[in-house]
Amino acid sequence: MTGSHKARTGRRSDEPARGRGRKRSKTRIAAAITLSVLVLLVAGTGWIYLQLNGNITTFGADGVSQDRPGSGAGGSNVLVIGSDSRSGGNSKLGGGEGDVGRSDTAFLLHVYGDDKHAVAVSFPRDTLVDIPPCKLPSGSWTQPQHNAMFNSAFTVGQTAKGNPACTQNTVEKLTGLRVDHTVVVDFEGFSKMTSAVGGVPVCVPKDVYQGDLNPHRGSRGKVIFGKGPQTVSGQKALDYVRLRHGIGDGSDIGRIKRQQAFVSSLIKKIKSQGVNPSALLPLANAATESMTVDPGLGSANKLISFAMSMKDIDLHNTKFITLPWRYQGARVAIVHSEADALWAALRADRTIDGTDASGKSKHGTKVDDGKSGAAASPSPGASVSGAAVYNGTTVTGLAARAADDLKTSGFTVTGTATGSTQDHATTLITYGPGQEAQAHTVARLFPGADIQKATAPGISVTLGQSYADHPAPSASASSSDVPSDVADKARSADDNPCSNLSYG
Template sequence: MSSSSRRRRVIRTVIGLAAVLVLSVVGAGAWFYHRLDTNITTFDAGGVATERPPAPTPTARGASVPVNVLLLGSDTRNDGNADLGGGDVGVGHSDTAILLHVYADRKHAVGVSIPRDALVTIPSCRLPSGDWTKPRTSQMFNEAFTVGEAEKGNPACTQNTVEALTGLRIDHTIVVDFKGVAAMTEAINGVDVCVPNDVNSHNIKLKKGPQKLSGPPAVDYLRARYGFGDNSDIGRMKRQQAFLSSMIRKVQSQGFSLPTLLPLADAATRSLTVDEGLGTAMKLVDFAQSLQQINLSDITFVTAPWRFSTVQNGRVDLVHPDVDTLWRLLREDRTLDGQATGEVGDAASATPTAPTESAPSPSPTATPLTAEQLATPVTVVNGVGTDGLAGHGSAAIRAQGYQNVALGQTTGGRLRTEIAYDPPFKAVAEQLAALFPGSRMTEEPGSEGITVTLGRDYHPAATGTPTPGVPSGVPAAATGPLPTTVPSAIAENSRSADTDPCANLTFG
């Protein structure tokens, strides 16, 4: 055999072996991705409200937009979680809820912890039967997750609640249970935490001091309430924020490469429930990689401004106008000190284009409403079906100072605007009627508030334009100049992700 023939044979052999190797790797990769995809559970998008805050739009060609992700921790004991959390099998609550706002520049992020005991309005939510509930006021925030008592909870209802509360459109919702936390911490070989004191309470035992936790002990650290400070959920949120900071630090130190992220995704997907937009392993990995340019010092965790409720013992009230300012800063993609962060131009901002007209003047009234009357529960329903109609109506109502305004489920077919009210709220209903000329008032005993159902006679221009800087359909709760420093009520409830992990871990 000639030397040239031998060379050609060797080359063919090498090419053949290379082809076999490539096919094997690709086949193994495809198998691995398929396994991850089959791990993931998604929740039905049909439960997401039809009336939602608008999606942000880029301010310049090629610019990014902010992304809002709702992170929920389920304390369900179903599906083997009782081995980690103890207690009875049953539908869980979302005792951990963090709204992560990733700025358009992809270099800053804010995570807002919403207290589980916060009293909020739970808007209309879908039941497993397909029916929709009526909005309920003064409910504990974590009750939204249990609406319908589905085995996997009701993430869509919690998402609806957060959108109604904040005026922010939620792009993705992720639910993780105890098993997911245990698996993810093991996948990255533990998370460095600090335990402020020895704990031996409610079957949870932790030793004081800095240490690395993974698996069941990490779950104990995150879910423990008793044995720290005043045993409150507020202190637990502080430790959860510190834990997430350490977890982010660990992932960043290992890099955002596929060898790092895929094992983490494999561990996570076995216990995740996500929206359909994150329903594949690669979508999760792509989202994680989109965050790799954010420095730890540019991630801030905030507990929504709060105080203990004076109405319901043991519950929490969100503090106005401080919490309204926080939501507005995030809606306008501003840092907590009011600065713009857009990608394009020196002063660019990812704030959606907003009307430049003046805000509506309050309607003249014979007797100004009291603070108590302005807190009356008001539900705004789109009775026509036109996109964003209820959002416009709620913005007009909030611009008059009303604080407890929620969006109801679209009905359609209504010709004339109707204002249904419980008799104790007649005076408030009469003043609302002035905002909607030609509307009809209907007494509805036992309704515990007011429902404004918008008809074809309602035209947004008739009640003024939305407040400048607030997109159409978004509650105009906080108006006026933006802050130039971090407001004190926000600063005192904040911690940077690069804060000493042993600092500020308890409350009381």
């Protein structure tokens, strides 16, 4: 019995040991599973980054002008271009004919230094602008163009992918703002992005027919958009943002208003989904698949980092405005007094309601929040040592008039004289080494002026006929406040999607 008892005792004493072994075995299995999952996650993340990197196309930085504006008070500027290239998968999505990439949509997004405000300024495609020298596929550079349509800059070189560097050069010349990044999105990429987020809520002010989308159809056709709120994606979303006829006066200005409302809704939809990988990864894949960017955004890491820098900008502080404009025949002319005040505000990193949004001063200290009413940017004369004024026209007394305008606005004038030639159509401002920022400050009083670097020190202003025809807007151009006529027309990303959808 004793032996039997020992035997039984031995078996019982062994059971806990086997239990501990099973526990250790389960722990090892759990650890192995956890490690495997981590490896898969890391590998999966790496695969995602490789896939996104493989999607991204960059354009050459060698086409960007060497004569560029300096940095402003803060923030960053991103030029976004919508391309209607018919190359690749874009051909089946409709639009114009031919294999030359064109741009019907463009806006400059200014992200303020506090990372809590942003404003997008839309450029009407028919705006008359000066296009600076641009690089051709052959390697040569074009001659400057005067009074050319804004969207023609993208077609310089007549390539299927367009010329984003030329559009960037044009925007920098027009605004005096340094473009930090340029992004081109084509039809296919846009269509896929709207599908990736599950559709975008929009509103249509009236019934829209097939003939409105395609005026060459010859008949009204069926209703493609019923009046009122609806959700669109893919081809339907593309048709919505391209639609111009049948609403308002059928102008590009009205279409811009609907495009701004669409982008607002898209931002709102993305933010509502939160940081959700199941939603964000398809969106990132769709966005990068048909996107062309400058080398500074040429990797998934850089793009994601830039996108994350805007995560704290709320909808109400995301604004959309249109470049101040007026009709000039069938084209659009810039209202320079208002436009120059807008560019000055963005260079000073002030919002359209006059708030300093630079976040910090150059010395790293917190700046005034704008509530005290104190000006955050220095007076123009404080940053310009002096300018010489020359009359480049046959208009008597023009140099003295310009000198008075400069003095009234706080500038120092070192002298006036007759120019070496009197056939200047456009005012020319030249600057010496290290004085580019000063030249752009002076240029606020001379809308449309050419700005060129010179070897001799100092700032000189050679007046053109454009100044004789349109005198300086006096001190208003040196202000860093956006004119109320521009600010009051702004759309916020949280506005009602059915409001302010058409012009005319």
